[in-house]
Amino acid sequence: MNIASLYAPVHIEESTVVGEHCVFGYPKEARLRAQQKGSGSTSSGEPVVVGAHCVIGNQVVVHEGVWIGANCVIEDRVRIGYNCVVGERTRVAYGAYVCDRVAIGVDACVAGFVCDGTTIGDRSTMMGDLVHEYARPHEGWWEVDEEPPMIEADSVVGYGARVVGGVRIGPRSYVAAGAVVTRDVAPDHVVTGINVHVPAERWRGRRLQGLIRHWQALAKTDRL
Structure with a gap:
């Protein structure tokens, strides 16, 4: 052929x-x-x-x-x-x-890996894996169209992190390297480990403070 x-x-x-x-x-x-x-x-x-x-x-x-x-x-x-x-x-x-x-x-x-149908927003960084749940392996490969993740604008998915299924990562959120996310992340949050969500304004880690200040400036601009 x-x-x-x-x-x-x-x-x-x-x-x-x-x-x-x-x-x-x-x-x-x-x-x-x-x-x-x-x-x-x-x-x-x-x-x-x-x-x-x-x-x-x-x-x-x-x-x-x-x-x-x-x-x-x-x-x-x-x-x-x-x-x-x-x-x-x-x-x-x-x-x-x-x-x-x-x-x-x-x-x-x-x-990294980005599964079918995913949306990655403007100015976002995605260094991990965005995957389907793959909960119906007994059905045909092309017959299953599972809900994909959605990464909203100005968010970060760190190296080796994994976002599973139809999860929405809210704008200006940070998924740390190696984290696993199986439920929605609200805007302006930091996620570590397995579904450990912390509001960015309460995050005390020194290395993200510059990014958090940048997000706060973006949020003010969006409200104008």
Whole structure:
């Protein structure tokens, strides 16, 4: 089977730099399976658009239907699944695995693993794993569409942290490295350990005080 014939059309702005051994417009599994069975359409997939002044590293795989805004950096060995949106000036860090239908805001930084359908807000940093509960493994892989996490604007998910299921991380919240979150986090909170939530204004750890003051300034601006 000629897989290349199924690749989606790709538009990359001339000012964007693309590294070696990259793939753009890789087809959805459903279209590949249909082609194997001889029932596939000859039409191309959903287009890929990469904005101006981006830097795309080496061995990056971008599936069909992806939109990448201007001035983004996609580091080496990143995978971006189908129908994802990456906002302007966002960095997707080395080796990140971004599943399908993920929406990432502007000025964000994303690493680790991001499950299907996740939303990551503007100016957020995500260095951990955002995963489904995977509570129905007895059902077919494509028949289950579990609720994904949502990371709201100006929040941080630290390295090795794990957010499980349809959890909402409120704006201006910090999930510490290695923490596990299985329930919603209110705005302006710090989470450590397993679901230990502390209001940011009560947090006494020295290293987060600069970030907390920044959040407080943002909150005042939002109220104006």
